[in-house]
Amino acid sequence: NAGVTQTPKFQVLKTGQSMTLQCAQDMNHEYMSWYRQDPGMGLRLIHYSVGAGITDQGEVPNGYNVSRSTTEDFPLRLLSAAPSQTSVYFCASSSLRGRSEGEQFFGPGTRLTVL
Amino acid sequence: QKEVEQDPGPLSVPEGAIVSLNCTYSNSAFQYFMWYRQYSRKGPELLMYTYSSGNKEDGRFTAQVDKSSKYISLFIRDSQPSDSATYLCAMSARNDYKLSFGAGTTVTVRA
Numbered sequence: 166n167a168g169v170t171q172t173p174k175f176q177v178l179k180t181g182q183s184m185t186l187q188c189a190q191d192m193n194h195e196y197m198s199w200y201r202q203d204p205g206m207g208l209r210l211i212h213y214s215v216g217a218g219i220t221d222q223g224e225v226p227n228g229y230n231v232s233r234s235t236t237e238d239f240p241l242r243l244l245s246a247a248p249s250q251t252s253v254y255f256c257a258s259s260s261l262r263g264r265s266e267g268e269q270f271f272g273p274g275t276r277l278t279v280l
Numbered sequence: 281q282k283e284v285e286q287d288p289g290p291l292s293v294p295e296g297a298i299v300s301l302n303c304t305y306s307n308s309a310f311q312y313f314m315w316y317r318q319y320s321r322k323g324p325e326l327l328m329y330t331y332s333s334g335n336k337e338d339g340r341f342t343a344q345v346d347k348s349s350k351y352i353s354l355f356i357r358d359s360q361p362s363d364s365a366t367y368l369c370a371m372s373a374r375n376d377y378k379l380s381f382g383a384g385t386t387v388t389v390r391a
Binding site for chain 1: 284286288314321322323324325326329368370377378379381382383384
C-alpha cells in the first residue's frame, strides 16, 4: 500500500494563479481531509469529506475548493492564489469503521509558495 | 483563545532524559486525545491514542489525560536522538472525526 500520496511536493505560484493539489489514498478510507500548517499555528483544517459526493468546510475554508468524486481522490483547488496561502498542505485519511477516531494517516505534504 | 494550547518550545534535552510535553484545552466535548510525531519535512504520524481520562503506556512513551483539568501529557523515557521531532497534540469529540491540533512542540535530544 502506498498510503496517502500528494502531488506536487513543491510549488511556486504567482498571486492570482490557480492550481490543484492532488491527494490520493489506497486504503479505502471514507474520511479525507486537508490541513494547512503554518509556523506556530499547528495544523488547521481546511475542508473534509466523509465519503464520495460529500464535503464540508473546516476552520479555514476561504479561498479553497474541494470535490470528492471517488473514494480514493480528494483534490484541493486554490481559486486565485494569495501570499497568505503560502503554507505546507497536508492531506489525511481515516476509516470511519470501528474505533479509529483520530487515527488519521497523513501524506508527505505539499510546500506552496505564493509570490 | 485557541481551543488547544501547546507550548511550542523548543525543548532541548540530553540523551537519556525524560521528555515531558503537555497541552491544555477548553472544549469539554473532547473525548479522544492523540499525540502525533512529525519529523522535519515529513507528515505527522500517530504516536499515541487515548480515549477519555487515564494513562496509556507504549514502550518508552506514556500518555496521560486529565479531563477534569482539561490537560494532557506525553512523557518520553530514556530519550534518544531519534526522538528529535515536533510533537503535536490533537483531540476530537465523540462521533466527530475533525481533529483540533495544538501548535506543536519541537524537541531536540542531544547525543
